[in-house]
Amino acid sequence: MEIRQRADACPGVFATHDAADGALARVRLPGGRVTAAQLRELASCAEDLGDGELHLTSRGNLQLRGLDRDDPRLARRLADAGLLPRFSHERVRNYLASPVPEVDDLVAALDQAVCAEPELAALPGRFLFAIDSGRGDVAGERADVTWCDGAFLIDGTDTGVRVERSRAVAALVTAALAFVASRGDAWRLRESAAAREAVLAAVRPLGTVVEPVEPPRSGPPPVDGRVVAPWFGCLSGARARVLAALVPGVVVTPWRSIVLPSAHPSLAEAGFFVDPATPGVALSACIGSPGCAKSHADVRADASRVAATLPVSLRAHFSGCERRCGRPRSDHVDVVATAGGYLVDGQGFSSVDEWREGRE
Structure with a gap:
């Protein structure tokens, strides 16, 4: 405890x-x-x-x-x-x-x-x-x-x-x-x-x-035009107004996505993920540096740099330190910045680029 x-x-x-x-x-x-x-x-x-x-x-x-x-x-x-x-x-x-x-x-x-x-x-x-x-x-x-x-x-x-x-x-x-x-x-x-x-x-x-049973586990709904997501869960004021002009209200999910009453595939033009096959759609990250003084790296910049070369289905969370703020509950690759590089599921790399190259 x-x-x-x-x-x-x-x-x-x-x-x-x-x-x-x-x-x-x-x-x-x-x-x-x-x-x-x-x-x-x-x-x-x-x-x-x-x-x-x-x-x-x-x-x-x-x-x-x-x-x-x-x-x-x-x-x-x-x-x-x-x-x-x-x-x-x-x-x-x-x-x-x-x-x-x-x-x-x-x-x-x-x-x-x-x-x-x-x-x-x-x-x-x-x-x-x-x-x-x-x-x-x-x-x-x-x-x-x-x-x-x-x-x-x-x-x-x-x-x-x-x-x-x-x-x-x-x-x-x-x-x-x-x-x-x-x-x-x-x-x-x-x-x-x-x-x-x-x-x-x-x-x-x-x-x-009654006798307990295993609860259902469906996990997060995929983005599909009705479920949309902004890059790293950051919704600019302009994009928020785009949503507000389309629908009477939305639901913000714990998976950093947004559920709309109906599908709006055109939101891709406003910078939203609307297709599960888009590179980077399965990546998440804490705020990292310079926003957080405890972070060892600008994890969002590092994640953005390697996103296009990673499998689209690879769910990974990039953390600036061992606190792992904002990490998902679902299974994911654990990418943590350290003073000397990165730990990826506990394995050390000098940079995310070295980890990416090892996957290629």
Whole structure:
């Protein structure tokens, strides 16, 4: 069990993180849902107050970088756009959800219920809820508590508890309240056996108990014109406005892609990935240097340089240091910059070019 020796420092809008390129703010999007009007305001905030980009995260949220931490305008503008419904709960609104309309009502109800519980303002910023339609897309992301088409999961594992859809939100909120009351110093349920037992005891009366089974695991949907992705999950203000002009709203996924209500293959002309056969589509990377002082390399530049020579299907994540920020849950090649070069799945290379040449 991991013992936390420091306070939870997950960034938010009011508690920003100081990076080498300025302050970083994370904007929580319930289930990744964001309207066209909100997307336009986020784009304007990024351009007026930050580095001009909206950075997609591995939890289906957005980050703004290059901010002035003492500038109060961001919070005011996001509140006016409806993106901060309850200031006290701003950092705990961490919800993954299948990017399908069938769970939109559950996502909205969960957000409302969480924000209505004063005790849940004490949730750690790492605690993660998930609602899976049964497709198995977000069930594999190891959220602390997941409702997966009736099955109640803890850390991605079926508990055997079955909860009807009408009680799904109640089960998730009850679980979170039990975690707050029993967590001690733990940030995640996986860190405390006592908290896990307390959560199970609280949720069992809301459903029935059966033999646990392996949950479905479908993984992320591929880009196909309805699912699109910006390079390295960086959405410029201009590209955000292109999306906002096409559709009433989008879903930002935890795989740094964006789901639209219908297919728009022409978005390739705006710089989006729309075809799974495009070089670089399966690559991801942390911000790297110069944005992060801890990074040993400009990993995005290195990844871009070798992208065209790698197999299109090769899923790889480039990290600037051993923290591996933003790495995907799914299987991938682990490319980590070090002071002396790169480690690729633990094997040392002087550069990514040497690794690439070894593959040819």
